[in-house]
Amino acid sequence: MRSAGYKVGEAVLRETGFDGGEGELILVGGASGSGKTTLLLTISGILSSLMGGWVDGSVFIGGEDLLRGDSPASRLVGLVLQDPEKQVLMPTPLDEVLFTLENLGFDESEALTRATELLRSFGLFDKRLDHVETLSGGEKRRLSLASAISHKPYLVMLDEPTASMDPWGIREVRRFVTDLIKEGKTVLIVEHKIKYFLDMADKLVLLSSGRKVSEYSRNELASRDLLKKLRGAGLDVEPVHEMPESPGCKERRIGEVILTVEGLECWHERKKPLLKDVSFELRRGEVLALVGPNGSGKTTLLKTIAGFHKGYSGEIVFRGGVRKAFYVSQTPDYMFLENSVEGELRLAASKTGRSFEVVAGKVPFYEERKHYPPYRLSLGQRRWLTLVIAWAHKPDIILMDEPTAGLDLSLLNSLFEHVRGLSEGGVSFIISTHDPRVLLGLADRSLIIEGGRVKELEPCKAALMLESIAGVY
C-alpha cells in the first residue's frame, strides 16, 4: 500500500505492506489515530468503493487483486466491526446471517441450512427468530461473528474486538480466532490491547501515523525486552500480573461516608430481580469500581443511584450535604446537545453558573477544536468532554459507565489523570467496568457483581480475576 486516503491529496496510510499465509494470525497494533481502521477499510475495498477515498496499492488474496477486477472483496473477506450494534442490520438473527448469503447469491435452501447450522454452533439457534434488540451484548457479538464468516471467507478481519467486551466475551473471541486458524483461514486483527492475542499471533505489524514502523515475527514476540519496548510505544502488551505496581493499588486518603446503599434490589420485571441485597458505602474522594459481565446489572445500579431507574426497593442515602450523583453514559454522544465544543461548554457554564473560561480551561484541546461538532472528536476527546460537562455541574459523585471502552493507553492515562485530579479535589466516582486497567490504575475499592449479588474484592485481585477469565493469565 503505497498510499491511501479519504480525500484526494491527503494520504492517511503510507508505505504499509505485509503478507499472511493460511492459518496465520496477523496482529496490527497502534495507538488511536494510527490508521488501523483505515487499513481495514482499505483492504476490504470500502475506502475506495463506498467512502469516496482513493488507494494507490494492491491487496492480493490468492493472486487476485481485491481492489481491481470483478471479484469484490465481500466474497473473499469477512469483517467484524468494533461495535456489533452498528454491524447488525436485520431485525432477527436468522435474517442477519441470511442477508449476507442472499447477497452473495447462495441458493435459498443452502443459505437456510448454512444459517441454521451456524446459529446453532454460536448458541443462537433458540433465539433465531427473536428481535436482535432482545439479545444480550454477548449474543449480539456472537451474531456479528457468525454473520462475518457465514460465506466462508478466506480472510477474516476483526476491528478492535475487545473494545467494549467483558472478559467472558474476550475469551469467546479468542476461541473463535483459534477455530478460524485451525480451519486454515487467515485472520487479521487490529487492536491496541494486543496482550489478548499476542500468544496466538504469527506476526505483529505496528502502525504509527498511518505508516508501518515495524514488523515482528512469532519468535521475536516471545522476547520480554520487546514487550517492554512496545509498552513504551503506548501499546497495551502486558497482562496485569506482569505490570508494575500502580497508584490505584496503594492506600489513598479518603474522606467521610457520603453515600450508603442498603439492601437494594433492582429489577426490570418485578418477578425477576437483576440485583439482590446490594449494600455498600462510598466515601468522599473515593474511586469505587463496579465489576461484572455485560448484562449483570452494572448500568442499572448506576442509573438507580442517579435516580433514573425506578424499579427498585431498599435504601439509597446521600450524606454530608450530597444531594445527587451525576450519571455519565457509556456512549458519550448522548450527552452532547449542541453543535460545537464551544456551544457545549457555554451551555454547561450557563446551566451551572460556572465561568465559561474556567470550564473551557479544563479542555486541553479547546482552542484547536472549539468549532468542531462534538461528534467529530476522537473517542478519547469525547469522553474527556463528557467528564468536564459532568464536573461543571459540581457533583460530589460521578457515576461513569464503561468509560475506558475503546481508549488506547495514552488516552486512558489522560483520563485517569483527569479522574485522579477530580477525586483529589473531593469528587467521588463509581465506575462500572470490566477493564483490568481501571482496577489496577484507578480504583481504591472494587465490588464484583455475581449472580445478582455484590461482594468486595481487592482491585488488584479483581483485575487478575478478569485477566484469568479472558484467558491471558
Add this chain to the structure above:
Amino acid sequence: MRARYRESTLFLYALGASLLAFVANSVKSLILPSLINGILGFASGSKKIPQKLLAALLVLNAWGAFINGLYFHNVGDEIVSIQAVTIRSGAVESFLILTLRFFLIVGSTLLMLGLVNVRDLIRSLERDLRVPSGIAFSIAYAFRLFPLLSKDLSEIRIARKERGFTSVVLSPKHLRSILLPMLNISYERAVWGGISAELRGLRLRKVSGRKPLGLGDVIILSALALQWVISLYS
C-alpha cells in the same frame, strides 16, 4: 385458507395511505381512513415497535400540532379561553387534521410492519417492484432502527435531565436538544450500517423471478382504493 399476498403490496398500501393523508384536507375526509388504519396499525405493529417510542411520537406530534394550530390557524369562533390564551375553531380543526394525518401515516406503516418480515420485504420490493437493492435495503433498515431510536430517546432524556433541562418539551430550543443528538447518533449509525451492508455484498445482490399476484393482493389494493373513494367523496 390464507389469502396469499406480496409483501410489496403492503408497502404500496402504506405508501398509498400516506399519500391520501396529504391529499385529504378536511376532518371529514380523514376520519374514517385514519381511524381504521390507526386502530389496526397500532394493534398489529406495537408488537414490533416499542410502545414507549410510539407514545413519545404521539405526544411529540400532538404537541407540535397544537402549537402549529395555535400559532398559524387560530381563527374563527372562540371555543375556549384559558387565561390569556383563546383557542378558536380554526386551531382545533388544524390540530385534528394534523393528528388524523399522523394516525393515517403511522397506522398504515405499522400495519405493514406488523404483517411483513423485513428481509421478505426487501426481496419483494426488488423482485416485484424492481426497486434498486440500495433503496430497498434503506427502507428495510429504517425498520431495524425503531427500537434503537427508542433506546436513544431514553438515554438523551437522562442526559438532558442531568444537564438541567426539564423533562417537558416547552420550546423549539428544548425540541432541538432532543432532535440534534438523535440525528447525529442516527447519522453515525447509518454510515456504519452502510459500511456493514457493503461488506456483506449488498452491491452484488441479485433477486430473480416474480411472485404472482394473489387474492390477498387484490383485497389489500381494493381496501386502499375504497378508502381513497370514501375520502374523496365525503
